[in-house]
Amino acid sequence: MTILIDIIAGARPNFMKIAPIIRALDRRLAEGGPLRYRLVHTGQHYDARMSGDFFTQLGIPDPHVNLEVGSGTQAEQTAAIMTRYEKLLIGAPSRLCLVVGDVTSTMACAIAAQKLRIPVAHVEAGIRSGDWSMPEEINRMVTDAISNFFFTTSKVANDNLRCAGIGDERIFFVGNTMIDTLLANLARLQKPAFWDTCGLETGGYFVVTLHRPANVDEGGAFTRLLSAIGAATRGLPVVFPVHPRTARTLEALGAAPAGFHLVEPQPYLEFNYLVKHAKAVITDSGGITEETTVLGVPCLTLRDTTERPETVSIGTNELIGTDPVKLKPALDRLFAGDWKKGAIPELWDGQTGPRIVQHLERVLHPA
Known part of the structure; x- marks a missing residue:
């Protein structure tokens, strides 16, 4: 039975x-x-x-x-x-x-x-x-x-x-289980179709994901955040898969800063290829911080709290907060090679x- x-x-x-x-x-x-x-x-x-x-x-x-x-x-x-x-x-x-x-x-x-x-x-x-x-x-x-x-x-x-x-x-x-899926698919990760046209190179670009209401719903705050990212990433390409919620605000703003590549939400294999080969990830997501921890990729979380504290205490993630001013000092440390290596949490x-x-x-x- x-x-x-x-x-x-x-x-x-x-x-x-x-x-x-x-x-x-x-x-x-x-x-x-x-x-x-x-x-x-x-x-x-x-x-x-x-x-x-x-x-x-x-x-x-x-x-x-x-x-x-x-x-x-x-x-x-x-x-x-x-x-x-x-x-x-x-x-x-x-x-x-x-x-x-x-x-x-x-x-x-x-x-x-x-x-x-x-x-x-x-x-x-x-x-x-x-x-x-x-x-x-x-x-x-x-x-x-x-x-x-x-x-x-x-x-x-x-x-x-x-x-x-x-x-x-x-x-x-x-x-x-998120990590089960990541480890099972590492050998299958796929370069996205826009890789060459965007001039991407391993370790030579940033990935950004933003969708929290506090970050994206108000046009002025969102503009300041994007400008801070654009200024602090020192001219490197910024790949920004745009969540449907975020797309509505972006449409009203009209444009992103120079160097941003706005792309559709990516399938799993393409998105994690981008994460794996990025210089760093800037996000307000929770799940992505788990994947960056296992992949050993620096991660900056634009939130004041996290439900995944092990990605900070053990992994490669740091809580930057929602104040755009805090981005530049953090990214200056990254460019100086002063980012923690991190480890993988138990189990x-x-x-x-x-x-x-x-x-x-x-x-x-x-x-």
Whole structure:
């Protein structure tokens, strides 16, 4: 007898996190393991650049179900995901809902499942930035508050969960599935089509990603930030894959500083090729700081807090803050060769997916 679990994916950050779990489940099922899965795509990210390319490149199978929620405000997306996932569970319940990360789909499906008394397992549980202005922080807190099982990336996350009253018997320190995906694809990374036309050379350009509302929603602040990046990068090319949210502000501004190469959001293999060969990455993302840490690439995070403190305390990342004035001193240190080397956090070894499946089997199918 097999046991059905749902794996939820809805937005670009999710896809890198589910791929190793799916591979491990497929392998165990072929060996006679007890778990099978139903892949549920909520449709929170629904175009090829933000969704389809990742499924193809990472070998993720076509979803068994696509809820097709499409665009909308966070409340509209949350309501649509909950309504459609609830309908799916009422008609065909699973034994467990496995959610990853901290996007709207993560929280919405966890709520819908728990209200139907279906246990929830949260991959990447326990991370906290302490910044309630970030929608992702609210999603994390709500999801952890109603989850049954917690798969964590760090001992800091374990401690956060313990402080919230979660018992050790429900916390599983397994590592980082994002890193499983990165390590599995290092040999497959692809040079993007614009590499030569932009005059890029290994170690001779910067990668920038910006999408946090505090950085990109207000035109004046965004302009000052871009100008500071342009001035501090000393004429080296700046490759800027533009998030749809950021594109709206850029369109209103009319132009980026000289030296910026504005490109579409990149597929996984091309984007990480850019990261791997960059002089440094300037970002307000969280997940990218994990990848730069493992790749040994300097990373400057334009935020005041991070939910991934191990990338700062152990890895190559530094929190610069949102004040553009702080960029130049940091980049001056980089150009002077005075950037920390960093190390790789514990259990970020490419084996997180199998560890998660082992724990799921013990929980759902005890001997």
